Amino acid sequence: MKRELKREIKQDEFASWLERAIAWGDAHRDEVRIGVGVTVVLVAAFGALAYFQSHRAREADRAFRDARTAFEAPVASELPSEAERPAGQVFATAEDKYKTAAAAFEGVARRYESSAVGARAGYYAALARIELGQYAEAEKALRELQGRGDDELVSDLSRVALGNLYRRSGETDRALETYRGVITDPETSVPRDYALHCLAGTLEDAGRYPEAREAFQALVQEFPASVYTPAARARVDYLQTAAAGASAAAAAAPDATAAES
Numbered sequence: 001m002k003r004e005l006k007r008e009i010k011q012d013e014f015a016s017w018l019e020r021a022i023a024w025g026d027a028h029r030d031e032v033r034i035g036v037g038v039t040v041v042l043v044a045a046f047g048a049l050a051y052f053q054s055h056r057a058r059e060a061d062r063a064f065r066d067a068r069t070a071f072e073a074p075v076a077s078e079l080p081s082e083a084e085r086p087a088g089q090v091f092a093t094a095e096d097k098y099k100t101a102a103a104a105f106e107g108v109a110r111r112y113e114s115s116a117v118g119a120r121a122g123y124y125a126a127l128a129r130i131e132l133g134q135y136a137e138a139e140k141a142l143r144e145l146q147g148r149g150d151d152e153l154v155s156d157l158s159r160v161a162l163g164n165l166y167r168r169s170g171e172t173d174r175a176l177e178t179y180r181g182v183i184t185d186p187e188t189s190v191p192r193d194y195a196l197h198c199l200a201g202t203l204e205d206a207g208r209y210p211e212a213r214e215a216f217q218a219l220v221q222e223f224p225a226s227v228y229t230p231a232a233r234a235r236v237d238y239l240q241t242a243a244a245g246a247s248a249a250a251a252a253a254p255d256a257t258a259a260e261s
Helices: 002-027 029-072 094-111 116-131 135-146 152-168 172-183 192-205 209-222 229-260
Strands: none
Touching: 029 094, 029 116, 094 116, 116 135, 116 152, 135 152, 152 172, 152 192, 172 192, 192 209, 192 229, 209 229
């Protein structure tokens, strides 16, 4: 009985509330019509905005993919002479390829500047400028991307790309400083093994073999499963042999000089 009584009370309360709501609606018909109209307009506006944003995102992705297709397209002079010509675009020279890619990516970056796609396009445009040897333009773009706070991955990748730029342009000390900054940054999203790989290679290019061997050794020990580890292990062995040979040559040099005297 108590359950039935509670249910009847709840039903009565709901009926009473419904009657009051209907009565209020009758007394405020104009306000209700205006409220409903505003709600309809807002729903339509939000729907239109969502459609526009979705359409714009699809356009941005399509433009980015087209630019990347150019960036990754083969160059005729680099294809094996006996190989069949691949389907799709083939550039006559690497310069043509990277000029086309840079222009395409920069167009995407300008049009969709505030989006994640725009940031990625700016990053690839800078990579294309590096390939063209346009280091000043690439450095400016990468520094701007590094300062963006809305895309952490692009910011971190731009930091490593700056190191690669300095390495290619012969600014060894700046390259090493950049790589070491990435390696010691606990917040970076760039794989540390890749940064170590870049650091070790730069040291070897600069003829700083003991430091290079140490960096390669750190890569082998800390990242045994890394894709860079097999090559790093080979470099450790090679640099050890090279260092021993250099020491032997240095030791023999005074003897040879004395003999000539």
